[in-house]
Amino acid sequence: MNTLYVSDLDGTLLGDNAILSSFSKKILDELLHQGLQLTVASARSVISMQVMLKGLNLRLPVIEFNGAFISNLDSGRHEIINSICPSVVESIYKLILEFGCVPFVSSFNGTEDCAYYKDIINDGMLWYLNDRLTSKDRRWRAIEDLTLSFNDQIVCLTVIGHAQELLELQGAIIERYETSVETHLMENQYSPGWYWLTIHDRKATKAQAIRTLVENYGLQESEIVVFGDQINDIKMFKFANHAIGVANADAELKRYATLLIGSNIEDSVVKYIHQDWSNRYALKSDFDVG
Structure with missing residues (x-):
């Protein structure tokens, strides 16, 4: 075998x-x-x-x-x-904002991969952005309105923050969208103390x-x-x-x-x-x- x-x-x-x-x-x-x-x-x-x-x-x-x-x-x-349903993306994005967080948005626009960002509200987000820009990651794009990225195929929303706030956000997402998405909450081993909540399509x-x-x-x-x-x-x-x-x-x-x-x-x-x-x-x- x-x-x-x-x-x-x-x-x-x-x-x-x-x-x-x-x-x-x-x-x-x-x-x-x-x-x-x-x-x-x-x-x-x-x-x-x-x-x-x-x-x-x-x-x-x-x-x-x-x-x-x-x-x-x-x-x-x-x-x-395996992209997230557009209506689910919009709803979860609003929920993320309600919790006082801002996501990074990863997508495929039909031609290339993109990673969109707007407000960088904590050091955990800053670490990630600097790490990617230092690596000359060609996906990254600053954008005035993150909802403009929703015309792409969205494959991941990444929220970075402290454990407790993200645990509560994850709970709210699971309660409302458990049959639509897959979530993971883990500490960033390269930036201790900062946790990542990632949201994908259920098939991902x-x-x-x-x-x-x-x-x-x-x-x-x-x-x-x-x-x-x-x-x-x-x-x-x-x-x-x-x-x-x-x-x-x-x-x-x-x-x-x-x-x-x-x-x-x-x-x-x-x-x-x-x-x-x-x-x-x-x-x-x-x-x-x-």
Whole structure:
């Protein structure tokens, strides 16, 4: 049986500096040349992934924005788009404003990805904007009226603030729109103390995206092995044959793990893939000879 490996990025495949180590890159490059079936599933955009995974020949599409997009890593072209219903976007936007917050709006305008912003009302938002502008992320656009972006296909609303205020906002969104959207609330590990609430379409989950890859790319007979560290990985942990949590994973996610390995700063994911792939490859070779 073939094996499909799917890894989260931040806190899992990447080190604490959000960089794929030279060791991990070298090993993955070798395994990919041998035929390893690997992709990544992240809350990040494909534009960020292109920088972090530069040089890796991922033949399978990547899962970005928690499943809102399934995209070709090299070209950035979206093969699947799971956007939020326009009327739901408008309603949730009004609710966000009622809570005294302002979102970042991520979208696809039919030609390119966009990330819109207006008022920057706290240091958590400022950190994110500066991080993206420093990285020369070409998606970012200042806009006088965020509702003008709603003509695009909206894939994510991101609200940054303190935990309690976002927990209350999340509760209100779930109460009114639970059947329409998927929400995640997590601390930004690179800017401690600031939390991110992300809102996606209900179909935009890592698990659903993996299911789509399996069905569309002839992987129905594959054993699925996933790696993660945060609560937005829970659904793909439930879906996979083997769910591998890193040592630094959220305690809630660890409840769904079939195995715990070392931390993200120890190249633990790639070491596991290398060993697992080597064992499976050797077993297959023995079977072929037999």
